[in-house]
Amino acid sequence: MYVTISDFIKEWNREAMLTQKVLDGLTDDSLKQKVYSEGRTLGRIAWHFTTNITDYLTNFGLDMKKVDNAQNVPSSAKEIAETFKKVSAEASQTIEQQWTDNSLSQIQKAFGREETNAQILMGLIKHIVHHRGQLTILIRQAGLKPFGVYGPPKEDWVNLGVENPPL
Numbered sequence: 001m002y003v004t005i006s007d008f009i010k011e012w013n014r015e016a017m018l019t020q021k022v023l024d025g026l027t028d029d030s031l032k033q034k035v036y037s038e039g040r041t042l043g044r045i046a047w048h049f050t051t052n053i054t055d056y057l058t059n060f061g062l063d064m065k066k067v068d069n070a071q072n073v074p075s076s077a078k079e080i081a082e083t084f085k086k087v088s089a090e091a092s093q094t095i096e097q098q099w100t101d102n103s104l105s106q107i108q109k110a111f112g113r114e115e116t117n118a119q120i121l122m123g124l125i126k127h128i129v130h131h132r133g134q135l136t137i138l139i140r141q142a143g144l145k146p147f148g149v150y151g152p153p154k155e156d157w158v159n160l161g162v163e164n165p166p167l
Helices: 005-024 042-059 077-098 101-105 117-141 154-160
Strands: 107-110 113-116
Touching (some): 042 077
16 A cells, blocks of 8 residues: 555556556557447547546546546547556646645545545556556457566567467
């Protein structure tokens, strides 16, 4: 759990960098890949967690400008990636400027339960990680090689001397 804002910012920046690499690997065509026929597209999921950062933080008392036109998913992968980069940097700055280490232990109502601000921030990271995992599957289904987030994709195992496991 985060004890200092600096603790959170370190993890936030690392996770944002990993998410950025996933988003930077998207193509405009890959944004159309669906989970299932009635499901959300890869683009919708990526745009959701990108635009949700400001919604989430403002809901818990931080003053941030929300993403313009957030209801409309861009058709450009580059626009989604650039928006995530901008929003994640602004989120980091906002938290550093508006909360103190003591703010982390303050309790708020969050999704029907009481949580500390540290737990709320952890929830934001977990939300992005959850959806980033969904993107990784959809990226593969769209015919692209996913970026290795916490380890390499199977195509890069050979570089580590690891053989693909039998099917």
